[in-house]
Each structure stands twice: as C-alpha cells, then as structure tokens.
Amino acid sequence: MIDAAALRTEFPILHQQVHGKPLVYLDNAATTQKPRAVIAAVVDYYERINSNVHRGVHTLSQRATDAFEATRGKLQRLVNAAHEHEIIYTTGTTGSINLVAHGFRSLLGPGDEILVSQLEHHSNLVPWQMLAQHTGATLRYIPILPDGSLDLDEAQRLLNPRTKLLAFNHISNALGTVNPVKQLTEWGHAVGACVVVDGAQGLPHRPVDVQELGVDFYAGSAHKMYGPTGIGMLYGRTEWLEKLPPYQGGGEMISTVTMAQSTYAGLPFKFEAGTPNIEAVVGWGAALDWMNAIGMDALMAHEADLMAYGTERLRAIDGLVLFGTAPEKSAVLSFGFEDLHPYDLGTLLDQQGIAVRTGQHCAQPIMDYYRIPGTVRASFAAYSSREDVDRLGDGVERALRMLR
Amino acid sequence: MSTLEILKAREAEVVEEFEFFDEWMDRYEHLIAQGKTLPAASESIKTDDNLIRGCQSKVWITAEKREGLVYFTADSDAIITRGLVALLLRVCNGLAPEVLAQADFGFLQEIGLTEHLSPTRANGLQSMMKQIRLYGVAFQAVN
Ligand SMILES: Cc1ncc(COP(=O)(O)O)c(C=O)c1O
Numbered sequence: 001m002i003d004a005a006a007l008r009t010e011f012p013i014l015h016q017q018v019h020g021k022p023l024v025y026l027d028n029a030a031t032t033q034k035p036r037a038v039i040a041a042v043v044d045y046y047e048r049i050n051s052n053v054h055r056g057v058h059t060l061s062q063r064a065t066d067a068f069e070a071t072r073g074k075l076q077r078l079v080n081a082a083h084e085h086e087i088i089y090t091t092g093t094t095g096s097i098n099l100v101a102h103g104f105r106s107l108l109g110p111g112d113e114i115l116v117s118q119l120e121h122h123s124n125l126v127p128w129q130m131l132a133q134h135t136g137a138t139l140r141y142i143p144i145l146p147d148g149s150l151d152l153d154e155a156q157r158l159l160n161p162r163t164k165l166l167a168f169n170h171i172s173n174a175l176g177t178v179n180p181v182k183q184l185t186e187w188g189h190a191v192g193a194c195v196v197v198d199g200a201q202g203l204p205h206r207p208v209d210v211q212e213l214g215v216d217f218y219a220g221s222a223h224k225m226y227g228p229t230g231i232g233m234l235y236g237r238t239e240w241l242e243k244l245p246p247y248q249g250g251g252e253m254i255s256t257v258t259m260a261q262s263t264y265a266g267l268p269f270k271f272e273a274g275t276p277n278i279e280a281v282v283g284w285g286a287a288l289d290w291m292n293a294i295g296m297d298a299l300m301a302h303e304a305d306l307m308a309y310g311t312e313r314l315r316a317i318d319g320l321v322l323f324g325t326a327p328e329k330s331a332v333l334s335f336g337f338e339d340l341h342p343y344d345l346g347t348l349l350d351q352q353g354i355a356v357r358t359g360q361h362c363a364q365p366i367m368d369y370y371r372i373p374g375t376v377r378a379s380f381a382a383y384s385s386r387e388d389v390d391r392l393g394d395g396v397e398r399a400l401r402m403l404r
Numbered sequence: 405m406s407t408l409e410i411l412k413a414r415e416a417e418v419v420e421e422f423e424f425f426d427e428w429m430d431r432y433e434h435l436i437a438q439g440k441t442l443p444a445a446s447e448s449i450k451t452d453d454n455l456i457r458g459c460q461s462k463v464w465i466t467a468e469k470r471e472g473l474v475y476f477t478a479d480s481d482a483i484i485t486r487g488l489v490a491l492l493l494r495v496c497n498g499l500a501p502e503v504l505a506q507a508d509f510g511f512l513q514e515i516g517l518t519e520h521l522s523p524t525r526a527n528g529l530q531s532m533m534k535q536i537r538l539y540g541v542a543f544q545a546v547n
Contacts, residue, residue, distance in 0.1 A: 019428060341482035343461045344436075347522065348484075351429055359460055373461075373481065402433050403483055 002294065002302040004385035010035040011383055021353030024391045029173045029201060029332055029379035030357055031223045034287070038227060041286035045279050052275055054252060068278055071285035072268075078288060079218060079235050080209040085267035086241065089276055092232035093200040094123040096219035097167075099234055099271060100196055101127035103244030108164055110136035115158055115193070117142040117150055117168040118369060119177060122362040124167055124198040142168065144369055148175040148324035155184065159191045166193040170202025170218075174361040174377070175324025176332030178206065185214045194240060200224055204381075205303060205330045207296045216240050222280060226382075227287035231280035234271075241267050248273040291382075299382055303331050306380045306389060313393040317400070323375050334361075334375040340403055342374045348399035349376070354392055407473070407499040414495040415511035422515040431515070432484065439486030442493070445479035456531045460524045461485045463532060467539040473498045474543050476536070488517075488529055496536055504540025509533050 008014050011033045016023050025033060045067065051060035053068045075087045090096040108114075114128050118141045132139040140163075142155045150168070159166070166188035171178050181197055188195040196217040202208055204225040210218050218235040222228055236244075246253055246264055250273035254262045264270045291299070310333050314320055323334045336342055346358030359374040360367045367374055378392055405413070425431045445464065454464040461482030467474050476493050480486045495511070496504060512518050512533075518526055 341461050341485075343482045343525075344484045347525070348429075348432060350522070351432060402429075402436055 001305075002298050002382060004302070004383050007035075007294075007383045008385075010037070012036065012039075014383065018353040018355070019351050024354045024388045024395075026378040026380070026384065026388060026392060027355045027357050028381035028384065029224070029361075029377065031229065032204065032226050032381045033383070034226055034228070034283075035290050037290050038283045038286045042228060042279050042283040045282045049282070050278075053278055054269075064278060067282045067285065068276070071281045071288065074285055074288045075233050075235075078203070078208070080211055081235050082211060083238060086235055086238055088234040088236060088241070088268045088271045089281060090219075090232045090234050090271075091230055091277070092221040092223070093121075093198055093219045094127075094221075094232075096217070096232055096234035097124055097196065097198065098127045099247045100217050100219075100236075100244070101131045102247050104131055104165065104194075105134055106245060107243070108135040108137045111162060112137040112164045113140055113160070113162045114138070114165045114167070115140050115142060115155075115163050115188075116166075117155075117179075118144045118365045119148070119150060119172045119175070119179070120167070120169060120363065120365070121173050121198060121200065122364070123200075124169060124196075125365070128165070128167060137164070141365075144366065147326045148172065148177045148329070148366075149326040150177070150179055150184075152180070152183070156187055159187055159193065161191050163188070163191050163193045165196060167196040167198070169198040169200070170208070171205055171330045172324070172363070172366075173201050173332070174363040174366050174375070175326070175334050176329035176379075177324055177326045178328055178330050181213045181215065189214065201330065201332075204291075206300070210235050210237075222284040222287060225287060226290055227284035228277075228280035231277045231284055238267065241271070246270050246273070250274045252276075294382060302382065302384075303380055306384055306386065307331065307333070309386050310378070310380075310389045310392070313389050314396070317393065317396055319400075320396070323370055323372075331380045332377060333379070334377045336372060336375045337400075340400075342372075342376045344403055345376050345396065345399050348402060349392070349395050352391075352395045352398065354395045356392070407503045411495060411499055411503055411507065415509075418491060418495060419511050419514050422517075428520060431520075435487035435491070436483050437487075438490040438494070439480075439483045439488075442479070442486050442490040445477050449477055450479065456528065456535055461528070463489060463528060465489070465532065465535055467536075467543070469501070469543045469546070472500065474501055474504055474539060476539070478532075485525070485528065488525075489532065492532060492536060501540045501543035505537055505544055507533075507537060507540070 013033050049063045051064040053065045072087050076084045143151045185195045194216045197215045199218045199220045203220040216237050221232040253273040255265045256263050342358040357377045449466045450464045454466045456463040463480045465478040467476045478489045
C-alpha cells in the first residue's frame with residue numbers, strides 16, 4: 001500500500017500555501033506534479049549531458065542519444081511493444097493522434113467511415129473531424145449510457161465493413177470510465193478497422209499491454225504520469241507505421257536528400273522530424289523509473305481506496321450529483337449540483353486552497369449528453385490522500401453554505 | 405450632484421463595504437449576497453446578442469435610455485458572476501452616457517477584485533466593463 005504522506009515529501013510543489021491555506025492538489029487528470037527525481041533528471045541533463053541527439057560523433061552527443069533512447073526502451077517495456085521502433089516520440093497525446101489522423105488523409109475517401117465515441121477528449125475528436133472533412137469520410141459516434149460507459153451494443157451495430165478507423169479512449173478524463181479496450185479492438189478488427197486508443201489517462205492508471213490488447217495505435221502524454229510537459233508517445237504496430245506517410249518533413253527523418261527528392265529514414269525516425277524535446281524525454285525516463293519503483297498494483301490499490309472513500313464522502317453531501325458511475329472507474333470524481341454553476345464551486349474551493357478542475361474538461365459532447373454547463377472534477381494521483389478527500393468534502397460543504 | 409459625482413460616491417461606498425472584510429472568503433460571501441439580491445432578468449434578454457464573450461459562465465447585459473440616463477438589465481448563470489454584475493449595476497445604473505463612456509471602474513482594483521479573480525473571470529469582468537462603456541458611447545451618439 002502506498003504511503004501518500006511519505007510520497008508527498010518528494011514533491012516540492014505540494015508544500016505551499018494557496019490563499020493562505022495548505023494546497024490540496026486534485027487536478028491530476030489535467031496534469032500531475034513532478035517528483036524531485038524527475039526535476040533532478042532534467043537539471044542533470046542540462047548540467048552534464050545537453051547535446052543534440054543522433055548527430056555528433058562526440059561524447060556528449062553520444063550520452064544525450066543514449067539517455068534519449070533509454071526512455072524509448074522503457075516505454076517499450078511499459079506497454080510491451082514488440083519492437084522499440086514502434087514507440088514514436090511526439091509532443092503529447094494530441095500530437096500522436098494528429099500524426100495518425102494526418103497519415104490517414106491518403107488512405108480514406110468518401111464512403112469510408114470513422115467511428116469515435118461520445119466520451120472523447122477534444123484531442124481524440126477534432127483531428128477525426130478534420131480528417132473526415134478533408135477526405136469526405138463520414139464520422140459516426142458511439143453513444144454513452146447514463147452511467148458514463150459506452151453503449152457497446154450500439155458500438156457493435158455501428159461497426160461495419162466501411163469502418164476504416166475506430167478511435168476511443170482507454171480511460172475518460174471527464175468521467176473516469178474505463179473502456180473495454182480489448183473487446184472493442186476485437187470488434188474493430190473483425191470489420192477491418194484500424195484501432196486507435198487515446199491512452200492519456202490509461203498509462204498513469206492501468207497496466208497496458210498493447211500486444212495483449214491488440215490495438216494498432218496507443219497514445220500517451222508524459223505530463224499526466226509524473227513526467228515533463230510537451231512530450232508524449234505514439235505506439236504504432238509496425239505494419240501501420242510503415243503504411244502511414246511521414247507527418248512532418250525536416251532533419252532526422254530522412255536517409256538521403258537530393259534536390260529532386262528525399263528518401264525517408266526508417267522507424268521510428270521517419271516520424272521524428274527536427275530536434276526533439278530531449279530534456280523532457282530524459283525527465284520522462286526518470287518518471288517511468290519512479291512509477292516502476294512504486295508499481296502499478298500499488299498505484300491501483302491506492303486509487304481504489306481513494307475512489308471508495310471519496311465516493312462515500314461526496315455522496316454524503318446533500319444534493320450532490322456524481323457524473324460517471326460506471327463500475328471500476330478510475331481516479332476521477334466528477335460532480336455538480338442541480339442549482340449551482342460548477343464555476344462558483346470551483347472558485348470557492350480555490351479560495352480554500354483546493355485545486356480542482358471546473359468546466360467541460362475538453363469533452364463538450366459529454367456535457368451536452370447530461371445537459372449541464374460542466375462539472376467540478378477532482379482527480380487523484382499517487383500522492384493524493386484521504387486527508388485531501390476530507391478537505392474537498394469540507395470545502396464543498398462550506399461553499400454550499402455560502403452559495404445557497 | 406452630477407452623475408459623475410454619483411458614480412464616485414457609489415464606488416467609494418462599495419470599497420468601504422468590502423474593506424470591512426479581511427478574509428477573502430468573507431468578501432466572496434458579500435459578493436454572493438449581492439448576486440442574490442440582483443433581480444432575475446426576464447428570459448427575453450438572454451439572447452446571443454446580449455451575451456458577453458470571455459466568461460466561463462454566461463453573462464447577458466442590455467441597456468435602455470430614459471430621460472437622458474442609462475439603465476442596465478443583466479444576469480448570469482453563476483452566482484459569483486451575478487455578484488460582479490450586481491456590483492457593476494449598482495454603481496452604473498441611472499448615470500449619464502458620457503459618464504459611463506469614460507468610467508474606469510477603479511474601485512474594482514481598489515477592492516483587489518481584479519487581481520483576486522481567476523484569469524477567465526477577470527477577462528469576463530473586463531468584457532462586462534467594456535460593454536458598459538460601449539453602451540455609454542452608443543447612447544451618447546443617439547442624443
Ligand atoms: C483523455 C485525454 N486525451 C487527450 C488529452 C490531451 O493530452 P495532451 O494535452 O497532453 O496532448 C488529455 C489531456 O488533457 C486527456 O485527458
């Protein structure tokens with residue numbers, strides 16, 4: 001079991017006051033804080049290693065390249081990819097999905113269908129809308145059920161031989177729903193669709209084995225898993241990565257360039273044009289080690305405890321409505337009150353030093369489904385504690401006394 | 405009293421009220437109380453034309469001129485925002501258009517409200533102030 005109090009000592013940022021109150025950080029689905037080990041790795045990179053990767057024969061460049069590639073190996077093991085070259089560095093989940101969506105421009109046309117879920121973050125939605133617009137393909141949606149899970153019967157009905165792409169998230173950032181990735185992937189493959197999974201919330205909260213799940217693409221962001229911002233990954237099955245054209249042109253992604261034309265580098269470099277965010281990759285490596293040392297089992301047990309405790313605490317508050325009540329949901333408590341704007345609650349929680357997210361959580365179609373302007377969302381990480389939940393519960397009750 | 409003097413007097417009154425509270429939670433409580441006293445505007449003003457952009461919550465504002473003075477009707481779907489709206493209306497209602505066109509609403513800064521709001525709310529507040537000034541300008545023109 002995780003000792004949250006002990007873990008907190010590794011996070012300098014958590015030890016501060018906001019509006020004169022000790023900070024309670026419950027916006028972890030937006031981004032997690034970084035342990036000292038990650039901050040130190042980034043500093044160490046600049047103090048000892050900084051150099052461009054894959055370029056020089058000199059020692060520093062070699063060290064930078066080793067550190068950069070070491071993280072790729074860690075990511076390969078994290079998601080159990082068959083090959084290291086199946087891990088592409090991107091700017092984040094958004095960058096990863098755009099890479100795939102852009103690549104499909106030459107592979108789709110009118111009559112083809114893209115199936116996405118209504119549960120998506122805008123970053124796993126807008127790129128597909130753009131792709132549909134560009135190619136003339138049709139976008140269809142898997143609807144959600146009142147508990148915030150996907151309507152799987154409808155998903156099966158919507159899948160058909162024209163479905164070329166199936167995209168959905170592993171875990172919903174707005175509601176915490178954990179989707180049946182393996183099952184959906186099997187159904188998608190049965191009609192010949194390419195399956196793209198948004199794993200931004202999956203990687204920090206659940207074990208991921210891309211071979212066992214069978215997915216074609218799986219996207220993630222370092223900053224949601226104790227690592228730096230501005231770096232992410234795209235796992236892609238080799239066949240698909242070979243089939244997709246490069247996303248951006250530039251240095252690093254070519255093998256030969258003449259005035260007439262260029263030939264592209266092999267995987268993964270074909271998709272990694274330009275000097276990458278090396279410091280962030282190195283920091284991510286440290287974050288992965290940090291998570292590994294705790295272990296996913298312990299992280300999940302801790303999360304389950306907080307979810308049970310938090311659900312009970314919030315349910316005790318008069319009039320509180322929880323959005324997203326699917327079984328085994330993950331790390332997110334999204335809630336509201338019929339007569340209150342989430343923004344008012346969020347403001348009064350902030351005044352008490354409690355950081356939550358309010359609004360639509362970049363998932364407007366979900367809010368439209370529930371016909372609400374948004375929710376208040378508390379989301380947990382490894383360092384979250386029952387005391388955080390108590391402060392949240394008390395804070396909400398105090399806000400209610402003021403607002404009603 | 406000229407309507408400029410009325411504006412200054414009302415602003416001073418609001419500042420004094422808020423300075424009475426040391427704790428920001430108490431200031432928010434006072435703001436919420438203001439929001440609760442603001443009469444609900446009729447649904448008919450809640451149109452896209454009257455909607456102010458730049459708020460996470462919605463704010464609608466409209467105005468009319470009677471006997472040379474400007475009267476606002478406004479509302480919001482969030483209570484704290486309603487409180488801000490109520491404060492603005494309290495100081496602005498029934499003033500001459502040329503006074504409104506020039507109003508700098510310095511009292512909000514004095515209370516510390518502008519810096520204590522979240523960036524989106526502060527933006528929304530800026531938009532509301534701008535809209536009030538624009539009404540002032542527009543009603544000057546139709547003299
Ligand atoms: C489910 C989900 N998908 C995608 C994203 C986008 O991630 P990023 O902004 O790191 O690209 C997020 C983060 O907000 C998310 O929670």
